[in-house]
Amino acid sequence: MRKAYITLISLVFAVLAVLSGCSGSNTASEGDDGKVTISFSMWDALDESKTNFISEFEKKYPNIKIKLVNIPEDYSQKINSMLIGGTAPDVILAWEADIQRFAKSGAIEPLDEYIKKTKAFKMEDFIPAVNQLNKDSGKIYGLPWCYATEFLYYNKDAFDAAGVPYPDENWTWKDFEEAAKKLTIRKDGKTIQWGADAISFPGVWYSTIGAAGDDIVDKEGNLVLSDGLRKALEFQNKLTNVDKVSPQPSAGGEVVDLFAAGKAAMTRNGSWYISSYRNNKFNWDIAPLPKEERSYASLHTGFFTINSKSKHKEEAWKFIEFMMSDEGQTLISKMYNNPSARQSVAEKGDYKVAGEKGPQNWDVFDKTAQFAQFGYVLVNPTITNDLVKSFNAVLLGEKDIDEVLKGDVPKAQKQIEKDR
Numbered sequence: 394m395r396k397a398y399i400t401l402i403s404l405v406f407a408v409l410a411v412l413s414g415c416s417g418s419n420t421a422s423e424g425d426d427g428k429v430t431i432s433f434s435m436w437d438a439l440d441e442s443k444t445n446f447i448s449e450f451e452k453k454y455p456n457i458k459i460k461l462v463n464i465p466e467d468y469s470q471k472i473n474s475m476l477i478g479g480t481a482p483d484v485i486l487a488w489e490a491d492i493q494r495f496a497k498s499g500a501i502e503p504l505d506e507y508i509k510k511t512k513a514f515k516m517e518d519f520i521p522a523v524n525q526l527n528k529d530s531g532k533i534y535g536l537p538w539c540y541a542t543e544f545l546y547y548n549k550d551a552f553d554a555a556g557v558p559y560p561d562e563n564w565t566w567k568d569f570e571e572a573a574k575k576l577t578i579r580k581d582g583k584t585i586q587w588g589a590d591a592i593s594f595p596g597v598w599y600s601t602i603g604a605a606g607d608d609i610v611d612k613e614g615n616l617v618l619s620d621g622l623r624k625a626l627e628f629q630n631k632l633t634n635v636d637k638v639s640p641q642p643s644a645g646g647e648v649v650d651l652f653a654a655g656k657a658a659m660t661r662n663g664s665w666y667i668s669s670y671r672n673n674k675f676n677w678d679i680a681p682l683p684k685e686e687r688s689y690a691s692l693h694t695g696f697f698t699i700n701s702k703s704k705h706k707e708e709a710w711k712f713i714e715f716m717m718s719d720e721g722q723t724l725i726s727k728m729y730n731n732p733s734a735r736q737s738v739a740e741k742g743d744y745k746v747a748g749e750k751g752p753q754n755w756d757v758f759d760k761t762a763q764f765a766q767f768g769y770v771l772v773n774p775t776i777t778n779d780l781v782k783s784f785n786a787v788l789l790g791e792k793d794i795d796e797v798l799k800g801d802v803p804k805a806q807k808q809i810e811k812d813r
Contacts, residue, residue, distance in 0.1 A: 675750060
């Protein structure tokens with residue numbers, strides 16, 4: 394869903410907090426023809442086929458023109474700079490780690506009063522994590538444009554050959570481990586098929602930690618990593634260095650996708666990999682991530698927000714309202730192959746694009762959405778990514794678990810407090 398996150402340095406937010414009350418300019422304008430132009434920012438380089446929701450909105454509201462502010466690199470940093478300089482777009486698609494900071498600094502507008510009047514959607518229709526985030530925030534500052542999460546991907550041909558039953562929502566860590574043992578194939582002292590690939594995406598580490606019981610992040614944005622982190626590190630270390638059914642993590646350079654290459658029977662990865670695996674030459678499918686203390690998966694999205702200094706907030710809201718309507722959400726689902734966070738829209742299945750070999754278990758999206766949480770994505774990504782390096786260092790024998798728990802985690806928490 395994204396190319397990269399950017400460090401949100403404390404100085405930026407300190408200045409933002411001061412200037413948000415006095416900066417009044419923005420990029421909205423009213424032309425001689427009576428049309429109001431409002432600006433809307435997104436990340437990634439987009440072609441017209443990915444932005445026709447804008448033209449559809451303009452057809453419905455001919456008096457409003459949308460100016461797309463496309464920021465393919467350094468998105469968070471540039472949005473922060475624009476907020477400070479008073480040139481931020483009227484509607485900002487904000488990262489999860491940004492939205493609460495923007496809200497606390499007064500940079501974005503609460504949407505509660507607008508939502509009370511809308512007939513386009515109901516808040517009760519959103520997946521549980523969205524309403525929980527709003528409850529924790531006290532007000533509604535943004536609405537999710539769609540969502541992605543994480544799954545267990547499995548090679549059905551490999552499972553069939555090994556006589557292993559396919560995974561489902563009842564699978565535990567123990568089931569995962571036992572299956573990985575049976576699915577690992579060694580020949581002449583060399584592993585030619587791994588039971589499970591190494592964890593390559595940071596979110597999967599935090600989903601594993603969450604499954605072990607840690608909340609990861611509390612309401613104040615502090616890290617909550619303790620026994621669950623220990624269990625997760627012990628579990629992955631056992632898979633890697635004791636059972637030897639999962640390879641060691643990459644120490645750098647380009648990571649080879651062993652699952653796509655048919656050299657790993659299972660992988661835990663983001664839901665967006667469905668598109669990447671569409672052309673796999675073997676039969677494959679998806680299942681929820683295996684559970685331990687509970688079922689857990691991380692959510693990923695962006696939030697439509699209104700710049701508090703916009704001179705055309707009503708028009709900005711009309712754009713967001715359209716994007717969150719059945720029509721707007723359907724357009725986004727079809728364009729990006731991600732389900733709507735509105736459950737009634739997701740049920741229509743417009744995001745589903747299967748390959749010849751899989752997947753078939755699309756209900757895994759619905760099942761996962763009921764227990765998935767935003768969790769680690771609400772924290773500065775540089776901090777969480779640095780912790781993942783420490784997690785991988787344990788598997789590589791470069792650190793022990795206590796060093797991570799007693800040294801790296803407190804250090805990360807101090808950085809969070811410093812950023813504030």
